[in-house]
Amino acid sequence: MSTPVPRLTLRGVLARKWRIFLTVLAVVSGVAFVSGAFVLTDSVKRAINELFATLSGDVDLEVRSTVAFGDAARAERDPVPFEVADAIASVDGVAKVEVNILRAATVITSDGEPLRTTGPSFGIAWEGPDGLDGRTLVDGDFARGPGQITLDQSSARRAGYQIGDTVTIVGPNGKGEFELVGLNGTGSTSNGGGAAIIAFDPQTANEFLGTQNRADSLYIALADGASRDDVQQAVQAAIDTKYEVITGEQSAQETAGAINDVIDIFGNVLLGFAAVSLFVSAFLIFNTFAIIVSQRLRELALLRAVGASTRQIRSMIVGESLIVSILATVLGIFAGMGVAVGIVALFNATGAAFPSASLIVSTRTVLASLFVGVGVTVAAAVIPAIRAGRIPPVAAMRPELGFSALQKNKRLVVGSVVTALGVAFFGLGVFVQPGEVASTLLLAALGAVLIFLGISSLSTTVAAPASRAISRTLPLPFLPMTRSVAGRLGSRNAQRTPRRTASTASALMIGLALVSTVAVVAESIRQTFREQLEGSVTADFFISNGPQNFQGLPVAFAERLLELPELGAVSPFRGSVALVNGDEKQIGAVRGSAFKDLVDIDLQDGSVESLDEGKMLLHEDPAADYGVGVGDSLSITWQNGTEQTIEVGGVYADSSIAGNWLVGLDTLAAVSTAQPVDFFIGAKIADGVSIDDARIAVEKIAADFPSAEVQNQAEFQQSQEDQFNQLLIVIYGLLIISIAIAVLGIANTMALSVFERTREFGLLRAVGMSKRMLKRSIRWEAVIVAVFGAVLGIVVGVPLGAAVTTALPESFVDRVVIPFPTIISVLITAIVVGVVAAIGPARRAAKLDVLEAISST
Amino acid sequence: MSETATPTLTAAASAEDAFKIYGKGDSEVRALDGVTVTFDVGRFTAIMGPSGSGKSTLMHCLAGLDSLTSGTVRIGDTDISQLSDKALTRLRREQVGFIFQAYNLIPTLTALENIRLPLDLGGESGDQSWIDQVVDAVNLRDRLEHRPSELSGGQQQRVAVARALASRPRIIFADEPTGNLDSRTGTEILKFMRRAVSEFGQTIVMVTHDAVAASYADRVVFLADGRIVDEMTEPTADRVLDRMKKLGN
Structure with missing residues (x-):
């Protein structure tokens, strides 16, 4: 083999496997979100499509009212009178016509409470397993007359009923009592994807559900040998043009499509969080590679001295990132399958009963995961690689000459320009809102990304004074820190490599900035909303169908x-x-x-x-x-x-x-x-x-x-706010992942610093510093870095939140509120993050053998 | 395939009016203050001088690792001050070999991979019989698959010598090659270098402050305060030491 670059690259990775493991972990989590989003949506969508294809069963044609506009599946259609069914029955080629009735109805459990479902709860007309729709009879008999029902298996079990029990059902016109004669099934699910299905015979459905001899639509089965196209035309000719005749497949596709849209939204939210965690990971990767490069300064200079070209050095570093990223992406794809399974299990645990589906890992999932995983990692390693290429060969003998290549400083200018550009994009996206919602959001997101990059770059210049300021102001509760040697060393070390401190802190900044942004927007909306409700609600009672329904x-x-x-x-x-x-x-x-x-x-x-x-x-x-x-x-x-x-x-x-x-x-x-x-x-x-x-x-x-819930004014307001809070908890929960990645980043940087300062630590221990003091100084350094990140996060996040809030319509939010409790908890989070991140590195530093440490070069 | 040393008219390397100045005004330091020197092909030259005399700087500039403030450096006929980084890299790979005081080897590569590194970087297969000869000369045959961390200091330095020889460069620069070694191992390395010059016709320039090391050379050039102050052929350790004592004042 006469190509040393791949060999050097591979050996370089193997020599630093633990360091790189942390980097891999960060990339894995981002890729897992991406692949999880795709695997989940692909798998669930296919299951839903199959479910509705099954449900359309033997329905060859369906007759329903036309609508003037709107989405076919979600439109509110006028009902179809039963007489239309009679007219259709006499059309040549029609073997059978069934009425399709589906109305809200609720099962009362054996405990007397309404059965809570994650999906809708429906009463339907069902002619039994021989009927045209694809429902199956799981157990017992189907409802053949008045006073009888079947329930889906899951609802029956959760409501505590067995075949033969008397069940109370609440329909549009009130309660009724029925005998449970059997259990119905829908495709492969134990219930209809979280829905409760109460099946009556058609006449009972018409009476109890109050449909007044009108169906939602009519199902038609063809006679043997009849042409579907011909019958479709004949049926249409026999009825008024305000009704349309569609095929069973089309109907199934429309219904499945409407549900798929919802799943897509869910998938997009996951992708959004994937973007955030990948962005945070990029900082960690950048940092790791930057530090690895400076640690290998002499090695790289030696390679240059014996004839490696700048490009060979660059491809070596980029190659290392490539290996890391491919490894991480493969792991991430598998982790994503885990994410998908986990989410389905989570929903099923709350009663949603997703249709059982095999996991689909499509080519697109793999390509998209590779694209983001490899793309982000390699992109983050490019700058360290370029810097590595600049190391002069003479640094092999005089390393001090090499560091200047690693510290070229145009950051102030670049940082300012990038930040300004980011502010401009963000402002354009948020305030001017050109074009569609999607492009506006993209513009604002791009702006935010640029702001983060710019601030991260600028933060290098303030890292040292900020660290000093933090170590002076923060310690009020840790008073002994500032005066102790350990405290002083920790603080000095945080100031020593401002670039490293800044980029480590930046990773944490992103997560905490987003938390601050969300907090400002949410608190502003919440207070506006509360005041509007207080001002506008004059009713004494509000009755709604409860938050579950x-x-x-x-x-x-x-x-x-x-x-x-x-x-x-x-x-x-x-x-x-x-x-x-x-x-x-x-x-x-x-x-x-x-x-x-x-x-x-x-x-x-x-x-x-x-x-x-x-x-x-x-x-x-x-x-x-x-x-x-x-x-x-x-x-x-x-x-x-x-x-x-x-x-x-x-x-x-x-x-x-x-x-x-x-x-x-x-x-x-x-x-x-x-x-x-x-x-x-x-x-x-x-x-x-x-x-x-x-x-x-x-x-x-x-x-x-x-199922109705009666609330007075205070309860109504509280329930509205509770819904809002639940949404916030989900958002914060997902942002925590980005903060966890930042913790990895701080731990990684601290570990590298400890490694670099082996000699120094040996010296400190030799002159009498205890293990505890050493640990304390490392912990303190990590806390300073973390708090610096949090302060940056707040400084960036609060104005972003204020801008978003200002841009929102005044009827929606009319003030900017800065939520100080959240901001204080962000700072406390940062301190905890610092302490946690320092655990491993501090322990390692304390374990160093004094003599060995001193003699190491 | 040994050749006898056949000095030609062409110099292996030379410096002319070489100035290297750090800083400005009061803090100006003249590391090289108008050095003109020529290194003949097939000769072993030692550069000596007290700390701060500019000997390392001279070598760095001769080897194309560092650039002059003014003046000319040639490797063979090539004026290296005119070369781009790319051409300079190629020159280092093909025409120059290095032996440093320490940190000579890439820790992740085996001994053989380190030896072959300049060839591999250039995508050349090299002359296998020559490499075998070099490996045998430095007595590393049974150590080739070891990583640097598994080798002793002397073995590591022998690998470095072998690497410098592997691509048969026009000139090898050695920077205190024995500085980190005990005297017995150091002597061993110096003997190898001597053999490379005598038997293979290799040109070597070595920076050292050790008079015994310098005595292995054909010629010694003395540097003080950035200037060449003397030179000596057929040196012995005693004569070199005497000369150095005078320089010390």
């Missing part, structure tokens, strides 16, 4: 509340979508006369009661956008295609609860025959009734709707 409340609930003498104003809040002058908008529907007493929408003009006269209200922002005011009209197209011109009856300024668009309940009811549900119901107590009496009356009705 996103299906809405049956409208019967609000109707019964209206009859209560203990209550004054009562209004449900319903919703739909419509095109307003061609743009798709969410439209709320309320009872105007009551709503004005329940929610203060800060009316600017007109009247809320005008809603009951068929007019609409809108927020001042869209009013300005469309240039309309009270008395003007807007053209509205509802989803079923009904077009209306509606007069503006009022303009309001507070959209925190009402959203941007409001119509009256009657307006919505008149255009849609779809069965409505209420998102929530607001109610006010009648004059002279105590809140306790009113609550007792409301709870009594709520007993018939067990």
